[in-house]
Amino acid sequence: MSRNTQQLMLFCTAVVMFVAACMHGxxxxxxxxxxxxxxxxxxEAMEGKLTATLRISEPERYSGAEVLHTxxxxTGTTIQVEVDGSAYRIDPLADRGATVPVQLMGLYRPEFIRDESGQLNKISFWKEAGDID
Structure with missing residues (x-):
């Protein structure tokens, strides 16, 4: 078989496979x-017999490493981040040695403050008494 015939057969096979994939999708x-x-x-047929509830079994907690990462x-966004009531902004490119006084293995409870439209304005982390096991 000539090279052109082989290329035509490969092209036709590719087209057939593409069409088959489109039809399958x-x-x-x-x-x-x-x-x-x-x-x-x-x-809709249930006419209000279906109710949805929001259940949070355990409050969400972050480790100190996750707080530092957050x-x-x-940094560089409009969202303000506080740790134990103090606001922090760290630019890792400008100041690589800047730190936030968190215990990396400690537990922190997040508090998300939003405006009336639901836009996130601030994240506050509060130190919990216990440590990560």
């Missing part, structure tokens, strides 16, 4: 849309 999207529609209809990551 379209089938999955159609099936997913039907499933979502059935779920919506089933939920302070470094939030």
């Amino acid at each position: 379209q089938h999955h999207v159609r099936h997913l849309a039907q499933t979502i529609d059935q779920t919506i209809q089933g939920t 302070v470094r990551q939030m």
